[in-house]
Amino acid sequence: MNQSLKLFTAGPVACFPEVLEAMKTQMFSHRSREYQELHMETIELLSWFLETRKTILLFPSSGTGVMEASIRNAVSHGGKVLVTIIGAFGERYAEVVEANGRTAIKLEFKWGEPVDLDRLKEALDLNPDIEAVAVTHNETSTGVLNPLKDIAKIVKKYDKLLFVDAVSSMGAADIKFDEWKIDIVFSSSQKAFGVPPGLAMAALSDEALELSRNMSGKGWYFDLYKYYKVQLEKKSTPSTPPIPQIIGLNVILKKIRDMGKYNWLDMYRRRSERIRDGVREIGLRLFAKEGFESPTITTIYSPEGVDGSIIYEEMRKRGFELAKGYGRIKKITFRIGNMGDIKDEDIDEMLKNLREVIEELKSR
């Protein structure tokens, strides 16, 4: 295992040192008073971060577990979900809808672009019987951040449920859960919070919770109402949670609180801008439409005729782990993540090496 690689990955990302340090602690039972305090404090911190007074839950799973739970708990059997697709993770949401016996009405947009608001309205007009709209907040394959606030406004005008995949945005882009009237938003620990994988977190509206309460055939492991009740009664989770990851998340949320939420989000915005500026200076083209660039990941066209994975391999040889292209644009792109423990000097060093790699490849 090469531990000296500088990570610019799409996740898992380089964890913050204070997170790794705190996770070394000896274990305690998830039914102990120590755990209850940790659990409820972490919920409190997440509520603050997502600006919500609604239900926050923690899950022993990655983010996809909660993606599946959103469908199983809050969409009727055979019910329709309008899935907006701007890249590979929107495609996954549609697959999850179908895999759970519901119907995905796919609303696809050109990769590299965000959801077009007029087309969203049109689709809602054409499909009055849909129950929910699914949105990828930050599409990790294309490096596009959707205008979630504007999307939410439209979805709520049509009085539909709104499910948001915030796996690669929560912790790096603003989410105002109550004000934007989101019904379910979920994320994973291994992305912008800079914590190891294994923990998912979600916020739920009262309506989503009520739907879960009455839903049949939702299974046991991802019964959202059960999570809510166990949290209320036992200040814990129904099955064993990833305690070290929760300790890590707790540490990072306190760091965000101390730094100030908007200063923290600004840190991510500035990092991603630094990368985009550097990439443009090298003469490479960005994949995301201008004005919708992700604060956590930059997708870049590889030069004409160069497979993106060669750039990934060449950078690895120099000590930098970037991310390969993903989904149908795998060959023509590569990606640079900026989540977790990354310093500006590391970004500059990575860009210097990227320039040399690109020049070398172009002269071959």
Ligand SMILES: Cc1ncc(COP(=O)(O)O)c(C=O)c1O
């Ligand atoms: C936007 C998005 N959604 C969903 C996932 C899947 O998350 P997980 O691997 O935590 O299940 C990812 C992972 O990269 C992602 O980037």
